[in-house]
Amino acid sequence: MLVICAALVFLTGLADDFIRLKPATKLIVEIALGATLLFFDYRIHWVNSVTLDMLLTLVWVVGMTNAFNLLDNMDGLCAGIALIVGAALLVDLLPGSSDSTFVSLRYLSLLLGATAGFLVYNVHPASIFMGDSGSLLIGFSFAAVTLSVGNVDTGRRDVLSIVAVPVLVLMIPIFDTTLVTVSRVLSGRSAAEGGRDHSSHRLVAIGLSERRAVAVLWLLAAIGGAIGIAIEYVNQSWAAPAAVLFLVAMVLFAAYLAGIRVYDEADVRVRERRLTPIVVNFMYKRRVAEVVLDFCLIALAYYLSYRLRFEDPEDFMKNFANFTRSLSVVLAAQLFAFFVVGVYRGTWRHFGMMDTVVVAKGVFLGVASAELVILYVYRFFSYSRTVFAIYAVLLLLAVTLSRASFRLVGEYIQRRKSTGRRVVVYGAGDGGMLAMRE
Known part of the structure; x- marks a missing residue:
């Protein structure tokens, strides 16, 4: 059935390459x-509800097909x-022993x-091109091989994996x-229309060559695949934090790329008039995003x-109750300390040495405040001061x-810009440095 469906989606893409099907038809x-x-x-088997899982499966298949x-x-x-x-999916499927897994492995290998x-x-420079027939086939195939037939083998896999x-x-x-999708919606464009606003185009817009832009995305894909395989086969106590850190890094990368100008400013202003006030206001709520980011970083650190302090699994489980009891205290104290010292007043694009000093003040004020609260509430009984020292450095x-x-x-x-002209500015001082950075 997988091969038949893949053949049909290939024919759909082939028809689109020749006669340009409407998006609704595809x-x-x-x-x-x-x-x-x-x-x-x-099915994808992400939730226990069969109805909801079927809907998620449909969204996953359609979404991944169009993503590629x-x-x-x-x-x-x-x-x-x-x-x-x-390659990552092939490694992930290798331990499977069912007939459907064997079919998926053989199909994926081909x-x-x-x-x-x-x-x-x-x-680059390409002599042949993929077209919709190839990209739709690849996206649908990868979405299909991540699905499972019947019940999931819970003995080998858990919810996280x-x-x-x-x-x-x-x-x-x-x-x-x-x-x-988010960029087009916020700029008043249709998500279905084409454009040069993809991540690869944005990397080229800031000066990378096409080869380097593609290589950056290849590298990120390889890192994501490696972490995914590590979650499946390596100790999840370390792989899961690595996954969270990677997701945070990807969010920051998305925020950076979103700030690159790819739309005509006059066109954007015209389209913004049609947006609701809620969406417009959300575009300027970056401080809220900073607080959410810090919330994740504090918990992760x-x-x-x-x-790191309790490397032995038994020691870690013995002290895990202390972690859960004190996590809320640490989060509240640290976020309040960041607010007091002014961490949320700076601009990321001009982050400098003095901003690092402000962050350091906030970290150490938050650590000291959390320790005082824990000392007052729990008398610091069975808590490790080394944990807070490591936490301060990590945060x-x-x-x-x-x-x-x-x-x-x-x-x-x-x-590493591939465009532009190399020049030497002699004796320009700080003003010349600022002009060069601009």
């Missing part, structure tokens, strides 16, 4: 093929991502071989589709400090790097 075909998989009991279609916007990008994703041969001629592995392995298609690094990320990425890309 969507109807994709939904019909997704429903066919559901009829043969292919949208990703086919630069030489070698879609095929390279497909090769990386397929697809990878064909994609590898195609990629040789599709890298069932949900996180496919999401991490397929992170770049999800990332690019989400970035494009505090968890990792316990992991300082995490918050500083998150704030400095925009400037670091900007300067890194500036140094």
Whole structure:
């Protein structure tokens, strides 16, 4: 059934390449093929409710099919991502022993071989092109092989691996589709229309060559796939925090790319008049996003400090109750300290040494406040001071790097621009440095 559905989606893409089908027509075909998989009991198995799981399966199949279609916007990008994703899925499926898994493995191996041969001629400058027939086939195939027939083997897999592995392995298609959709909606555009506002186009817009832009996305896809495999086969106590850290990094990367100008300003102003006040106001609520980011970083740093202090699993479980009891105290104290010292007043694009000092003040004020509260409430009984020392260092690094990320990425890309003219400014002083950075 997988092969038959894949053949039908290939024919749909082929028809679109020749006669340009309407988006609604392609969507109807994709939904019909997704429903066919559901009829043969292919499901994603993310939730216990069968009805909700069937709806999620349909969204997953249609969404992933179109995600790879949208990703086919630069030489070698879609095929390279497909090769990386397929290799990760192949490793993930290897331990399976069912007949459906064997069919998926064989089908995936054939697809990878064909994609590898195609990629040789599709890298920049490409001599052949994929078209909708190839991108729709790849997206549908990867969505289908992540589904399971019948009941999931819960003895081998848990909820984290069932949900996180496919999401991490397929992170770049999800990332690019989400970035494009949100950007177009907020700018008053149709999400179905084409445009040069994909992540690859934004990387080229800031000065990277097409080869380097594609290589960056290949690298991110490989990191996501490696973390997904680690969750499946390595100790999840370390792989799960790595996944959270990777997701946070991808959110920051999306925020950076979203700030790159890809739309005409006059056109944006006209379209913004049609947006609701809620959406317009949301675009300026960046401070709320900073607080949410810090919330995640604080919890992650505090968890990792316990992991590093109590490396033995038995010791960690003995002290885990202390972690859960004190987490709310640490979160509240740290966020309040950041607010008091002025961490939320700066601008990320101009993050400098004095901003690092402000972050350090906030970290140490928050740590001291949390320790005082724990001392008052729990008399600090069975709590480790080493944990808080490790936590302070981890949080300082995490918050500083998150704030400095925009400037670091900007300067890194500036140094490696493939466009522009190299010049030497002699004796210009600080004013010349500022002009150069602009």
